Amino acid sequence: MSTVPLLSVENLSISFGGLKVIDDVSFTLEQGGRLALIGPNGAGKTTIFNLLSGVYRQDAGHVRLGGQLIDTVPSRQRIGFGMARSFQNIRLMPHLGVVENVMLGQHSRADRPGGLLAPLSFLGRSKARAEAEALLAEMGIEVMPGQDVSTLPYGIRKKIELVRALAARPRLLLLDEPAAGLNGAETEELMAFLDRISASGVTLLVVEHDMGLVRSLCTRAVVLNFGRKIYDGPTAEVQRDPLVLEAYLGPRHSDKSEASDVA
Amino acid sequence: MLLVQQIVNGLMVGSVYVTVAVAFTLTISILNFLNFTIPTLFMVAGMVGWGLAYFGLPFGLSGPLAWPLALAVGGLASVLCSLLVERFTFRYMRTRHGDSTEHAIPLVSSLGFLLILENLIRIFYGSDSQRFPGPSSDLTAQIGGIFVRIPQLVSFAIVMLLILGLVWMMKSTRIGRGLRAIAENPDAASILGVEPNRIVPVVFMLTGLLCGLAGALFAVNYGEVSPQMGEDIGSKAIAGMVVGGLGSLWGAVAGGIIVGLVEMLTIHFFGADAVQVAVWGALLVTLLMRPQGLFGHNAIGKGKL
Amino acid sequence: MSGYWIGIITILAINIVFAYGIFLAVATGQLNLGGAGFQAIGAYSAAWLSAEMGMPLYVTIPASILVTGLIGFAFAFPILRLKGVYLVLGTFAFAEVVVGIIINSDALGGAMGLPVPDYIDWPVPVAGAVVAALICFYIMSTRLGLVVRAVHDDDVVSDLMGVDVRMVRVAMFALGAGLAGLSGGLYAHAYTYVEVQTFNSALSIYVLLYVLLGGAQTPWGPMVGAAFFTLVPELLRNLLPQMKVAVMSVFGVEGAVTPPDESWRFVLLGVVTVLMMVFRSEGLVTRQLVERLSHPFRRRSSNATQKEAEA
Numbered sequence: 016m017s018t019v020p021l022l023s024v025e026n027l028s029i030s031f032g033g034l035k036v037i038d039d040v041s042f043t044l045e046q047g048g049r050l051a052l053i054g055p056n057g058a059g060k061t062t063i064f065n066l067l068s069g070v071y072r073q074d075a076g077h078v079r080l081g082g083q084l085i086d087t088v089p090s091r092q093r094i095g096f097g098m099a100r101s102f103q104n105i106r107l108m109p110h111l112g113v114v115e116n117v118m119l120g121q122h123s124r125a126d127r128p129g130g131l132l133a134p135l136s137f138l139g140r141s142k143a144r145a146e147a148e149a150l151l152a153e154m155g156i157e158v159m160p161g162q163d164v165s166t167l168p169y170g171i172r173k174k175i176e177l178v179r180a181l182a183a184r185p186r187l188l189l190l191d192e193p194a195a196g197l198n199g200a201e202t203e204e205l206m207a208f209l210d211r212i213s214a215s216g217v218t219l220l221v222v223e224h225d226m227g228l229v230r231s232l233c234t235r236a237v238v239l240n241f242g243r244k245i246y247d248g249p250t251a252e253v254q255r256d257p258l259v260l261e262a263y264l265g266p267r268h269s270d271k272s273e274a275s276d277v278a
Numbered sequence: 279m280l281l282v283q284q285i286v287n288g289l290m291v292g293s294v295y296v297t298v299a300v301a302f303t304l305t306i307s308i309l310n311f312l313n314f315t316i317p318t319l320f321m322v323a324g325m326v327g328w329g330l331a332y333f334g335l336p337f338g339l340s341g342p343l344a345w346p347l348a349l350a351v352g353g354l355a356s357v358l359c360s361l362l363v364e365r366f367t368f369r370y371m372r373t374r375h376g377d378s379t380e381h382a383i384p385l386v387s388s389l390g391f392l393l394i395l396e397n398l399i400r401i402f403y404g405s406d407s408q409r410f411p412g413p414s415s416d417l418t419a420q421i422g423g424i425f426v427r428i429p430q431l432v433s434f435a436i437v438m439l440l441i442l443g444l445v446w447m448m449k450s451t452r453i454g455r456g457l458r459a460i461a462e463n464p465d466a467a468s469i470l471g472v473e474p475n476r477i478v479p480v481v482f483m484l485t486g487l488l489c490g491l492a493g494a495l496f497a498v499n500y501g502e503v504s505p506q507m508g509e510d511i512g513s514k515a516i517a518g519m520v521v522g523g524l525g526s527l528w529g530a531v532a533g534g535i536i537v538g539l540v541e542m543l544t545i546h547f548f549g550a551d552a553v554q555v556a557v558w559g560a561l562l563v564t565l566l567m568r569p570q571g572l573f574g575h576n577a578i579g580k581g582k583l
Numbered sequence: 584m585s586g587y588w589i590g591i592i593t594i595l596a597i598n599i600v601f602a603y604g605i606f607l608a609v610a611t612g613q614l615n616l617g618g619a620g621f622q623a624i625g626a627y628s629a630a631w632l633s634a635e636m637g638m639p640l641y642v643t644i645p646a647s648i649l650v651t652g653l654i655g656f657a658f659a660f661p662i663l664r665l666k667g668v669y670l671v672l673g674t675f676a677f678a679e680v681v682v683g684i685i686i687n688s689d690a691l692g693g694a695m696g697l698p699v700p701d702y703i704d705w706p707v708p709v710a711g712a713v714v715a716a717l718i719c720f721y722i723m724s725t726r727l728g729l730v731v732r733a734v735h736d737d738d739v740v741s742d743l744m745g746v747d748v749r750m751v752r753v754a755m756f757a758l759g760a761g762l763a764g765l766s767g768g769l770y771a772h773a774y775t776y777v778e779v780q781t782f783n784s785a786l787s788i789y790v791l792l793y794v795l796l797g798g799a800q801t802p803w804g805p806m807v808g809a810a811f812f813t814l815v816p817e818l819l820r821n822l823l824p825q826m827k828v829a830v831m832s833v834f835g836v837e838g839a840v841t842p843p844d845e846s847w848r849f850v851l852l853g854v855v856t857v858l859m860m861v862f863r864s865e866g867l868v869t870r871q872l873v874e875r876l877s878h879p880f881r882r883r884s885s886n887a888t889q890k891e892a893e894a
Binding site: 306310311312366367382383384385386387389390391392393394395396397398400401509513516517520524551552554555558559561562565566569 | 614661662664665667668669671672673675676677679680682683684686687694784788791792795844846847849850852853854855856857860861864
């Protein structure tokens, strides 16, 4: 194990129209770790994801991935540094088939199967297609390869989006509310799925509202409120922290010892 | 002195461009919709007006002064056509695919309507230019050595008044506020109780009215109408809108006048053949150097475009 | 083959090449409403090289591709920063400026046009159409094609997946411009005369309609669109007068009926356009349709999987 954390966020800040959306946030994430990023609505969780993946450029602060400064790396190249993400609202390509969506995930890899001008399904299956199909099968998704993603149920699309991110072979996976909109059984399945991903050595950074999922999936949590970090520690103790309780329930409730309905 | 005369001419010509440019700007800023039927609506007003004045009005209303009534009916035709376009384009804009060409759907429909309306007019009235039997457009006044044609001066005044009224409407009335809410965020607008299906036709009605008025003013000023008259005006109005700034009413006004001036000065210095290059070149340079135009702001259509 | 059919096959082949040129831009989600401008550049470069320089066909035709492709490339870099209506306006303005420059250029014959000495018979445009189709089918079957479709669907996510969105768009736009140029070069030699009035804004509109109504999801779309909108008007040329006679006879008019105006065909094209946008805005040929036709037996099983998944 190297001593350098895989992800290190240092004093990150960004404002939109004079409003500080992220204010001096710092945290680190070890290789192979599982960190939850939580906080009330509008706390800036998705904004952090957008800063990490380069959709927004920060006003101040730094982001390091594997010790390397990636502040000036354009969003397009960040996936090449080993960082892939999912989206709060599923953003699969509506006119691409299931397998094609996963093949898009391979695009950033230096060792991707097939060159830019190599046919992907000419005369039987090419390597890229075969690899994508294998990955889908491995993750237990059985759909017709050519099927349009828009016709599939929500839970399956959510999984396909995860598989697309995995196809990039990331070191760090950013998951934006992976369990949102899933029913109980689907959430169970997702948990097992994420456990397997984590066991294979992928580091997880998860934005999630479901505290049950957060506690069973992640060992550590960072809590944001109004763009500031108010807690950084074990998930087990999050719900006893006075600042966190105040953020979720308002100052009057902060004297209560435990609130089970946090988030 | 000749140059000053050309500048005055440019201002006068510009008033028709301004009206059509404002029509374009309304649909783009509120609905994010480039409506290609606008030049055709302008033409419909002129041609229907001519047809009624030439072949005679119904109910025996024809007389030497029937032309204003004929033009009014022409304007009405333009409004009706515009509402027809709304029924078949914008009603279906809430599309399902959510990809980057979905804004193309109403645009392509409007291209379809352009073909339908223009060719129907050709079928009924033929492709030739027609003399409009209006008042003599030669009435001129001389102010300090500069000649101003009275009908043009009156048109200019009417157009400016109309735009002042429009700006007041957008700012101070319920409908105006609803329209601006839709322009900013269609989803939020419907939450606030603005019903898109009831308020969007207002935009098309205004578009039809503006085009109808512009068509009537054109017919009176130039004394000549043709099924092709929309193409030329349309291109100059689009150029005016872009130069002034997409989404800004006053920008469209300024842009329309600028294009009128550019046209007259180009004719003065380089001849009539160079007008096309000058006008479209101005548009292209604006798009490349300053896409928000001279007076536009970036906010319009942000996120949707 | 009769001269009538040779004429139709020639224009059909040219329209297919032209439609593929616009298709490559539309496939990345960029509406190119400047088709006439690119075709004009191709036609005039071939015509000028042939008429003024005495160049043979095997120089003029490739030159029409190259010149137009390079101009398209140089134009695409700045213009593709624009999106949506801005881009549509920009490409439209480009075509108008090109035509305006040609009118004002004495070397290119101005408004008079240029005669082209070399004549090509129908097999050359047909070969051009086949080549253009093969290029497009090949590109769309590669990883580049996958990326092109991804950029069309969602450019932000494509970027995050590591796709160089701008380069993909510029490359496809320029390649498309090259094909539009080829269609112009073929046009110049097939008709042995180029006239700037041919390359008007209506032409840009028609070719974009071929692509969008045919369907821009697969390379089948432009071919079907161009074929449909070239051949159907020809059918209507005979059909419309007969329909008029039939309608008139219902009202008791017998004997000679004046044939209907040519404009009726454009009215019908407009009506078809509006109806298509209402009922099938993704075009006649969609990816799902192609998928279904090429794997007729998969359909049932895929439905079964879906039902299982939902259950």
